[in-house]
Each structure stands twice: as C-alpha cells, then as structure tokens.
Amino acid sequence: MIRSLQLFWLILERLHLKKFLFVFLLWYVIACILLWILDPGITTLADGFWFGFILVTTIGFGDFTVTTLPARIVAGILGLYGDLVITFLTGAITSWFFEKFQAFRGHSVGAFVTQLExxxxxxxxxxxxxxxxxxxxxxxxxxxxxxxx
The missing domain is CATH 1.10.287 (Helix Hairpins)
Structure with missing residues (x-):
C-alpha cells in the first residue's frame, strides 16, 4: 500500500501536479469562505464548504444557489478550477494504474526511476x-x- 502511494506521489511529481493541487486546495478554502461572506443564501461556513464541494465535484444537488454577482464570479472560477483538477487527477490516476500494470509485467518506468534514485x-x-x-x-x-x- 505504501509503495502504491509512493508511486502515485512520484506520478504527481512527474506531472508537476503537486503545486497545482496545493494551490487548488488553498483556493478552495478561500473561495468557500468568500461564498459564505458574499452570498446571503449561504448562511453558515459549513454550507459554504458544502456548496464548494458539490460545485467542484459537479454533483450540483441544487440545495444552494448563489445570487449575488461577486459570489457567482467566485463560484464560476471555483467550478472551472475544479473541472481542471478532476481532469488532471483522472490522468494521474490512469498513469498510476498503467504503472501498476507495467510493474506487474516487470516493465515499470516509475519503479525503474525510483530504483535509480x-x-x-x-x-x-x-x-x-x-x-x-x-x-x-x-x-x-x-x-x-x-x-x-
């Protein structure tokens, strides 16, 4: 299990996604706080984080909607950034599965690079x-x- 996580971490490093994900998490927290502050329909901070989660994951239950223009701008940016994160993570997970399959066959580039390092x-x-x-x-x-x- 630990080797699998190390391989996934190596893939994130190779694809330069670690900083991207860190910045996303930082923006997610800031955006959820801003949504709570800017929109009267989001009454608690927990509701702000819940709205951010359903927005980023594209679930969209419809239990919250933003009504003010500043909140809509923040929500739009958060939604687009979330789409990018999901897209890039899907690629990283696909690479991880490919490397695991290649390691099973004895041809893993990631394992070879780790050995060299x-x-x-x-x-x-x-x-x-x-x-x-x-x-x-x-x-x-x-x-x-x-x-x-």
Missing amino acids: HMDELSNEELQQVADKAKALRAQKEAGKQTSA
Missing part, C-alpha cells in the same frame, strides 16, 4: 537487476535506431 539503498542483487534493465533498454534503443535508418 535510491541506488545507495539497493542490495547487490537489485543493483544487478537495474544494470541488466539498463542494458536491455539500451539494446532496444539501438535496435530501434537500426530499423529506422
């Missing part, structure tokens, strides 16, 4: 496996160059 922690057998994998990748690259020429 932590070479000082590998056993002699694991180092030999990494070296064999690098040689095989180089042979594939050379074979690809010869067939394309």
